[in-house]
Amino acid sequence: MASIKDVAKEARVSIATVSRVYNNPEIVSKKTKEKVYSVAKRLGYTPNFLAQNLKKSVVGTIIAAIPDMSNTFFIDIVLGIQDYAESRGYNVLMGRFDPEKFNISKYVKIVKSKAADGIVLATGHNRYYETVAEAEDVPIVTIEEEFMSKPHIYVDNFEAVRKVIDYLLSKGRKRMAFLGYKTEIERAKAFELVMKEYGLEYDKKITWKCDEREEEIPAQTKEYVDLLMKKELPEAIVCASDLLAAGTIKWLAKKGVRIPEDVAVTGFDNVEIAAIFNPGITTVEQPRKSMGQEAARMLINMIEGHEIAKKITFQTKIVIRESA
Amino acid sequence: MASIKDVAKEARVSIATVSRVYNNPEIVSKKTKEKVYSVAKRLGYTPNFLAQNLKKSVVGTIIAAIPDMSNTFFIDIVLGIQDYAESRGYNVLMGRFDPEKFNISKYVKIVKSKAADGIVLATGHNRYYETVAEAEDVPIVTIEEEFMSKPHIYVDNFEAVRKVIDYLLSKGRKRMAFLGYKTEIERAKAFELVMKEYGLEYDKKITWKCDEREEEIPAQTKEYVDLLMKKELPEAIVCASDLLAAGTIKWLAKKGVRIPEDVAVTGFDNVEIAAIFNPGITTVEQPRKSMGQEAARMLINMIEGHEIAKKITFQTKIVIRESA
DNA sequence: TGTTTTTATGAAAACGTTTCCATAACCCAC
DNA sequence: GTGGGTTATGGAAACGTTTTCATAAAAACA
Numbered sequence: 001m002a003s004i005k006d007v008a009k010e011a012r013v014s015i016a017t018v019s020r021v022y023n024n025p026e027i028v029s030k031k032t033k034e035k036v037y038s039v040a041k042r043l044g045y046t047p048n049f050l051a052q053n054l055k056k057s058v059v060g061t062i063i064a065a066i067p068d069m070s071n072t073f074f075i076d077i078v079l080g081i082q083d084y085a086e087s088r089g090y091n092v093l094m095g096r097f098d099p100e101k102f103n104i105s106k107y108v109k110i111v112k113s114k115a116a117d118g119i120v121l122a123t124g125h126n127r128y129y130e131t132v133a134e135a136e137d138v139p140i141v142t143i144e145e146e147f148m149s150k151p152h153i154y155v156d157n158f159e160a161v162r163k164v165i166d167y168l169l170s171k172g173r174k175r176m177a178f179l180g181y182k183t184e185i186e187r188a189k190a191f192e193l194v195m196k197e198y199g200l201e202y203d204k205k206i207t208w209k210c211d212e213r214e215e216e217i218p219a220q221t222k223e224y225v226d227l228l229m230k231k232e233l234p235e236a237i238v239c240a241s242d243l244l245a246a247g248t249i250k251w252l253a254k255k256g257v258r259i260p261e262d263v264a265v266t267g268f269d270n271v272e273i274a275a276i277f278n279p280g281i282t283t284v285e286q287p288r289k290s291m292g293q294e295a296a297r298m299l300i301n302m303i304e305g306h307e308i309a310k311k312i313t314f315q316t317k318i319v320i321r322e323s324a
Numbered sequence: 325m326a327s328i329k330d331v332a333k334e335a336r337v338s339i340a341t342v343s344r345v346y347n348n349p350e351i352v353s354k355k356t357k358e359k360v361y362s363v364a365k366r367l368g369y370t371p372n373f374l375a376q377n378l379k380k381s382v383v384g385t386i387i388a389a390i391p392d393m394s395n396t397f398f399i400d401i402v403l404g405i406q407d408y409a410e411s412r413g414y415n416v417l418m419g420r421f422d423p424e425k426f427n428i429s430k431y432v433k434i435v436k437s438k439a440a441d442g443i444v445l446a447t448g449h450n451r452y453y454e455t456v457a458e459a460e461d462v463p464i465v466t467i468e469e470e471f472m473s474k475p476h477i478y479v480d481n482f483e484a485v486r487k488v489i490d491y492l493l494s495k496g497r498k499r500m501a502f503l504g505y506k507t508e509i510e511r512a513k514a515f516e517l518v519m520k521e522y523g524l525e526y527d528k529k530i531t532w533k534c535d536e537r538e539e540e541i542p543a544q545t546k547e548y549v550d551l552l553m554k555k556e557l558p559e560a561i562v563c564a565s566d567l568l569a570a571g572t573i574k575w576l577a578k579k580g581v582r583i584p585e586d587v588a589v590t591g592f593d594n595v596e597i598a599a600i601f602n603p604g605i606t607t608v609e610q611p612r613k614s615m616g617q618e619a620a621r622m623l624i625n626m627i628e629g630h631e632i633a634k635k636i637t638f639q640t641k642i643v644i645r646e647s648a
Numbered sequence: 649t650g651t652t653t654t655t656a657t658g659a660a661a662a663c664g665t666t667t668c669c670a671t672a673a674c675c676c677a678c
Numbered sequence: 679g680t681g682g683g684t685t686a687t688g689g690a691a692a693c694g695t696t697t698t699c700a701t702a703a704a705a706a707c708a
Contacts, residue, residue, distance in 0.1 A: 375664035
């Protein structure tokens, strides 16, 4: 409640001096400083961010926009963003957005009205989005997808899928199936390409793409397993996420199929459930926290007008558990 | 970049009029309004939040402080908070905080410096925290714990535990054990009281309290199961969280114990893993999203100076799956 | 001691709004 | 027309800061 004026009056100095005590302490005399500090403490004075920022025209807040807050994948990214942002004195505003509708204008508006300085956009989809005119001069860093040639963080999905296939081959599995999502194209494409490159056949009929809504996963994996049971089982199933893998394993086990003896199953992302599921799920881990940190670093540098890289590629690592 | 001044000059009206076009459109003539709108659009004018708020002394941002972002429980609460906040035109700033250290002063400071209007605090612990002087006149709503007689959202853990015990009794299980956390007192206490009330004996030696750090759970549940195997197995184990239940089931299954035939296991919270685990975990669900919404509603009303309730109690419901 | 340099402080403008108060413009009735 | 009552607009203060410029006080030097 107390303003700089109150402190100034009480300490019998000008408001300019009080301001300097907080912003350029070195140029004000020790005596004055002590007087101001003690008065400020007594009055419970905290500089008003709004007024400071109005003057400086910097807010100190960045937005992390993610599609799904109940997904560890995105949460870890946000954790990384927060970690780094904090070290630079920025706050993080978290928001949801729908990758289908790509409704970022809400966030663009927030930045334009100076309630935030920039946006980290994570969709988890490797798409190429269309230009949004208003977003032209808004600082944005994207993770995974590309957008208006804004700087972005890229994860090498091809390399990741190759690692999985290599591992399965080393275990003697050749007949592989792929279970992915309708909207995530890169992993499916990578699977196809790597298989072709290795000269391996795979049955397109047992390669399926799910709707991406999480609540649909139990039903969809069940349907998928029912389909599989009617055909000859593959030796391995590569899933585009740990949840798909978990669902698939669950239904296969119910049919009496032994994992991994009869069928090996792999996931993607290494979320919490991969470790705790029974059997533990072999999966691919992206350095999520580092990705978030790097995104925040790029964004803040961009906001503060420094030079930054246009694209940063992260490598993945395979985490071997019991399911494959 | 364009300010209200630019628009006013270009539209040949005063800045007061431009301001009114956005805040009291009904009192400005149609002709003027149209002129202003068209100029504003051409110049790409968006009112500057900072200046608006400085004047109005309201920010339009609330903080959701939670201990663990990778826990669905808290994420759902935040989802509820966001949902409601959005409907009232507020943004949500998400932050972590350590329930052990109770380091809320960071957030109190943000509010005091007018970068946010208030705080929703969710710890998931039913503790009574000590007074923090600076937080005196800061709008805060807590979920679960009590703090400085700030308004709070309460979940009826006693009733919840009673429901679990009733259900287990109805299945003929009498010898029950409890696996909880060191810091969460209410569920453990409720278990003890209800058992006593029903005149049921329970072996204190097989009631254990874990460290609450999530990464410790696999190791701690393993240790617990090892301990159990040395004694006579109980007929049922009531766990204070789904993760504890999942860990316990996993290790019991590895020892060849059949769930639920030999031992029934129940969880708490109904997070994602409870549904997807094999076997599905019988658990207790709190209306998390509603709790978040209600917390946001209380907080915003508090911020805007309306009358609010001091305490709101939510009921739980039991979700029956395969583990019990 | 008087002059110059350094250091510490204050006055006031500026940031982009909202809003109170005053006034100009209009309309209608007489 | 003149007057009384609306209605639409402008001027200017205020919100709480930062910062430039000017000046007073102190220190350094001769």
